[in-house]
Amino acid sequence: MKGSVYQLKGVSYTYEGSGAPALDMGELSIRGGEVTVFTGPNGSGKSTLLALLSLDITPTKGELLLFGERPVPSRHRRRIGILDQHPYLFDTTVRANVEWGLRARKMVDGMDGQVGEVLDALGLSSYAERRARKLSGGEMQRVALARTLVLNPDILLLDEPTAHVDASSRERIESIVMEWVSREGGTAIVTTHDLALAHRLGGSAYRLQDGRASQTGVDNVFMGHFVGGVGGLFDTGHIKINVAGKRLGEAVTLRAEEVILSTHHLESSVRNNLYGVITDVSLGDGGLLMVTVDCGERIVASITPSGWADLGVSVGERVYVSFKASALRVIE
Numbered sequence: 001m002k003g004s005v006y007q008l009k010g011v012s013y014t015y016e017g018s019g020a021p022a023l024d025m026g027e028l029s030i031r032g033g034e035v036t037v038f039t040g041p042n043g044s045g046k047s048t049l050l051a052l053l054s055l056d057i058t059p060t061k062g063e064l065l066l067f068g069e070r071p072v073p074s075r076h077r078r079r080i081g082i083l084d085q086h087p088y089l090f091d092t093t094v095r096a097n098v099e100w101g102l103r104a105r106k107m108v109d110g111m112d113g114q115v116g117e118v119l120d121a122l123g124l125s126s127y128a129e130r131r132a133r134k135l136s137g138g139e140m141q142r143v144a145l146a147r148t149l150v151l152n153p154d155i156l157l158l159d160e161p162t163a164h165v166d167a168s169s170r171e172r173i174e175s176i177v178m179e180w181v182s183r184e185g186g187t188a189i190v191t192t193h194d195l196a197l198a199h200r201l202g203g204s205a206y207r208l209q210d211g212r213a214s215q216t217g218v219d220n221v222f223m224g225h226f227v228g229g230v231g232g233l234f235d236t237g238h239i240k241i242n243v244a245g246k247r248l249g250e251a252v253t254l255r256a257e258e259v260i261l262s263t264h265h266l267e268s269s270v271r272n273n274l275y276g277v278i279t280d281v282s283l284g285d286g287g288l289l290m291v292t293v294d295c296g297e298r299i300v301a302s303i304t305p306s307g308w309a310d311l312g313v314s315v316g317e318r319v320y321v322s323f324k325a326s327a328l329r330v331i332e
Contacts, residue, residue, distance in 0.1 A: 005032040005155060005187045006053060010062035012211075013048055021060065023048045023211040030204075032154075035181055035188045037198040040208030046191035049208070050157055053189060054082055078105075081153030085160040087144035089132040094124060097132045098147045105151070118146045121179075123172055138169025145173060149180060156180070156188045162197060174200055196221055196251040196331060220254040220299055221331075234328075238296035242271040244326040251331040256290060258327035259301035262320045263311060274299070274321045281308070281315060293321050 006029070013023040023045045030036050040046055051057045052064065055073040066076055089097050098115050102108060119125045122142045127135065132143050141161065148156065156177065162170040178201060181188050190201060191208075198205045198221070206213045224236035226248055234241045234252050243252055260266065265273060276295030283289060288302045299321050303311075313319055 003032055004029040004065075005067065006030040007065040007068075008059075008062065009065070011052070011059045011064055012061045013052060013057060014060045021211055023052065025049070025062075025211075025213055028206075028213060030187070030189065032187045033181065033185045035178065035190065035201045035203030037190045037192060037201055037203065037205045038208050038213065039192055039194075039198050039205065041193065044208040045211035046208055047159070048211070050082075050159055050189075050191055053155075054080055054157055078151075079154040081148035081151060081156045083141075083145050083148055083156070083158045083161055085163055087141065089140055089143060091131070091133050093129050094119070094132050094135070094143050095128040097143055098150055101147055101151045107151075114150050115146075118150045121149075121176055122146045136166065136169075138165035141165050142169055142172060145176065149176070152184075154186060156186060158188065158190045160192055160194075161190065162194070163192070177201065196223060220256065220259075222252050222254070222297060223250065224252075225250065236297055239274060241328065242325040243328045243330065244324075245330075247330045249330040252328045253331060254299075254323060254328050256300045256302040258323050259299060260322040261291060261293070261301050261303060261311060262322065263313065265320055266322050268322075270322045271325045272323050275318060276321055277318050278313060278315050293319060295321055 008025045008028040010027065011023070011025045012021040014021040038046055038049060048057075052059065055071055055077055058064070064071065090100065095115060098119065099111060102111050102114070116125070119128055122145060124139070124142055124146060127139065132140065135143065145161070158177070161173055161177070165173065174197070177188050180186050188201075190197070192198060222234065222236045222241065224234055227233040227235050227240070232243060232246065234243050241252065260270070274295040276293040276299070278291060279294050279298075280292040281289055287305065289305060289308050291301045291303055291308070293299050293301065301321065311319070
């Protein structure tokens with residue numbers, strides 16, 4: 001499903017009794033057939049945005065279009081699947097929970113095969129006859145995702161889908177979401193505090209702050225560990241990066257505007273100097289070009305069109321990639 005699935009035109013939402021909008025999105029298009037991630041702290045507007053996209057609320061101002069038309073909740077909600085951060089499961093078996101939506105919509109033809117397939121995909125086949133509420137938090141989240149996907153939605157809205165789950169469930173959920181988008185051409189929209197999750201899922205990423213969205217966010221997220229268990233040198237398994245300070249964490253972030261591209265090795269105090277192949281050039285916000293370089297890890301740099309012209313390089317050619325140790329931020 002390509003093209004814009006959602007179009008927000010001057011959209012804002014203000015809760016009754018509040019003097020300021022909880023959401024002030026302006027103009028935004030969300031493309032189909034990919035993952036779009038919205039990151040931001042508590043109170044940034046993530047929950048309000050999901051309520052708007054799920055058609056639970058309507059804009060106070062502006063217009064929201066879904067599939068190019070004004071949505072009719074009774075008709076369009078059937079095309080939207082929702083995975084809440086704390087999903088409600090019925091006090092019955094896993095299988096019965098997953099069957100519930102199909103039975104409610106009277107879609108019982110072929111139900112056994114559909115349910116069996118989605119349980120298998122989420123590693124839940126052996127749990128089918130167990131009581132859903134007796135499972136771990138991660139297993140319950142997988143049951144809720146299975147119950148949503150078996151209805152074959154066009155759009156999947158996920159609210160902090162891996163915030164309170166074990167590592168195994170997190171990997172399974174992320175894998176299934178990405179496979180579903182790739183195989184079915186579906187559209188996944190995720191809200192999260194987790195910058196590393198945004199990086200792993202790929203697609204478009206937006207930063208929400210005070211109800212406003214910007215597509216600047218964090219352009220580079222590197223997963224790995226600090227060498228020797230102390231801050232200073234971060235190892236992704238493919239490259240090693242110098243990080244200022246001694247903080248510990250499993251990921252570090254780097255904004256595209258902090259990255260310097262050059263055709264020669266820079267003789268400076270910059271501690272991170274890598275060499276790689278340009279794999280992509282695209283137009284970013286404000287007329288900047290976003291240049292992707294494969295240095296063992298994918299690194300995105302922003303550069304002005306004139307700066308790009310001065311470099312005199314193109315996709316497939318090699319460049320030096322440099323950035324300061326103090327430009328990196330540690331995700332603890």
